[in-house]
Amino acid sequence: MKFALLGISHETNTFSKIPANYDQFKNSARDGILYGDKILNQFRHSNYTIAGYMEASEIYNFKLIPLMYAQTGPIGTITKDAYDVLSSEMFEMLKSQGPWDAVLIANHGAAVSEEFPDMDGKFCQTVRKIVGEDVPIGITLDMHANISTALIEHTDVCVVWRTCPHLDAKVRGKKCADIIYHAVTKKIIPTQHIETPPLLVNIVKQFTGEEPMKSLVDDCINANNNKGILDTSIAEGYPYADVEEMGMSWIAISDNNRTLAEKTAKWMANRAWEKRKELNKPVLSITEALHEADKKYIGPKPHGKENPLPSDGSALQVMPKSEHSELGPYVLMDVGDNIGGGSSADSTFILHTAKKLKITGILQTIYDPDAVQECLKSGIGSTVDLIVGGKTDDMHGDPINIEGEIRNISDGKFEDHRPTHGGFTYFDNGISVRIDTNDGNTILLTSTRSGNTSREQMYSNGIKPEHYRIVIAKGVSSPRPAYQPIAADILIVNTPGVTTADLSTFHYKRRRKILYPFDLNAKY
Secondary structure, eight states: OOEEEEEEEEEOOOTOOBBOHHHHHHSSSSEEEEEHHHHHHHTTSSSSSHHHHHHHHHHHHEEEEEEEEEEESSBBBBOOHHHEEEEEEEHHHHHHTTTOSSEOOOSSSSSSSSSSSSSHHHHHHHHHHHTTSSSSSEEEEEETOOOHHHHHOSSSSSEEOOOOOOOOOHHHHHHHHHHHHHTTTTTEEEEEEEEOOOOOOOGGGOOOTSSSSSHHHHHHHHHTTTTTEEEEEEEEOOOSSSSSSSSSSEEEEEEEEEEHHHHHHHHHHHHHHHHTTGGGGGOOOHHHHHHHHHHHHOOOOTTTTOOOOOOTTTTHHHGGGGOOSSOOOOEEEEGGGGGGGGGOOOOOHHHHHHHHHHHHHEEEEEEEHHHHHHHHHHOTTEEEEEEEEEOOHHHHHHHEEEEEEEEEEEEEEEESSOOGGGGEEEEEOEEEEEEETTTSEEEESSSSOOOOOTHHHHHTTOOOGGGOSSEEESSSSSSHHHHGGGOSSSEEOOOOOOSSGGGSOOSEEEEEEEEOOSSOOOOO
C-alpha cells in the first residue's frame, strides 16, 4: 500500500514587502527544500505533522513515500516563478512514481502566490487531477489556515491543528493519516463540510489556553464525540493574508453522512458567532505593558526552575495562573513584530519606549545581519557602538543606538527537545551575537529572521532569560511553550507593524466586504 507525501508550507503575509521567491525556500533557515528520505530524517524525532504521518505508516504498515517538501518562514507573497518551479517538480514526481493508494499533504493553509490567491486550494486541485477521483487525499493544516471550499472539494480529509501555540501538529497529522488509511481499506467514507461565517478572530485572542478560544476548542472536541463524526476542526484563520477566504472556519467529517457533517460544522460556528465581540477585544499599549511589568517585577527565577510541560504540551492549555511563580521575567509579546506571522524581526518600538521611560533589564532579539558582520570584525570582549534594527522597512520603528560589550558569538544553530510551537526540533538563527548594553539590557543580534519559540535560542548564547526583568518575545502565542514555564506573567502588547493587532491600518482588496469586526452589522 503506497501513500505519497508532499507539500508546500507557507504562511503568506500579503502586506510584507519581502517576496517569497525560490531562493527564500532554497535557503530557508527552517527546512528549505527536502527530497525523499531527507524529509523523514528531518522530522522523525519532531512533533510536526509529517512525524504523525510517519507514526501512522508504522502502525498500519503502509509505505509512506516522501517525494518533496518545501517550506520557508512566513514572509510575503510567493512569486509565480517559485510556485511554478516547486509545484511542477512535485507534480512530476507524483505522476511518475504512481499509481498511489493515497496522498498525504503537509501544507500550511494560508499560502498566497502571485497567480493563485488560494494557493493551497489550487495545489490540492492539481493533486486531485493527477491521482484521480478514487484515490483518497488527506491534508493537515496549521490552525492559522484560511481554508477555501475548493480545498475541501478536492480533498477527502482536511484536519486542522487544535492548539495555538501549535503543540499538537503530530497528533493531528496522525489523525488525518488514520482516517485516510481507513478510507483506503473501505471501512469508512469520509464526508466533509466546511462552514465559513463572516467572522474574524483578532490575533491577540487566538491563544487556545484562555477564553474565548478555549471554550471554542472544547466545543470542537465535544462535537467530535458525536456518533458518526470522524473528526472536527476549528481554524482561526490568518488576518494578514488578504484573500476572500480570510477568517475563521469549521470542518466536520462524517462517515458518509453529509447532513450530519453540515449540522455539526454549523453548530460549532454558531457557538463562536455568539462570542464575536470577545474574539476581538483590544489589549495593552506599549507604555501600559512596560509600566505593569516594571511595577510588578519581584526578582529572578533560578535557572532550571520552571513549570514543566508534558511532551505534548497539554499543560500549557490548562495551566491556571495561580501555578505561575511570582518570580521570573515578565514576557511582553510584541504583536506587531510577530515573526511567525511574517514580520521583519527588527522592530524597535518597545526598546525606544523603554529607553524614554528609563526601564532596563530587558532581553530581546533583533534581526540585523549587517550589525552582526560589524561585530565579527570587533570580536568577543570588545566594546561596540551600533545602530541596530528598524532597517527592513518603515513599519517597525527607527533604528536604535546600543553601546555595550560583545559577550558571545555563535553559529546560531541549536536543538530543543522541549515542546515547541509547531513541533520543530532544529533551529538556525544564522551567526548570532550577544551584546550586554551599557544601560543594562541584552540584545541578541541574529542573521536570519528567527522567532522566539525556544529558550535554547538564549541558552546556546550563554543567556539565562530567567534572570531578566522583561523579555520581549516577537510573537503572540508561538513563544508561550518556551516562556510560559518561566514567566511571572505574559502580557500581550499591541505594537505597530506588519502583524499589528490594529487591522484598520491595512488596505484590504480581496477580503469579504461583510466580515466582522470590519462590519459590526454582519449577519450569520
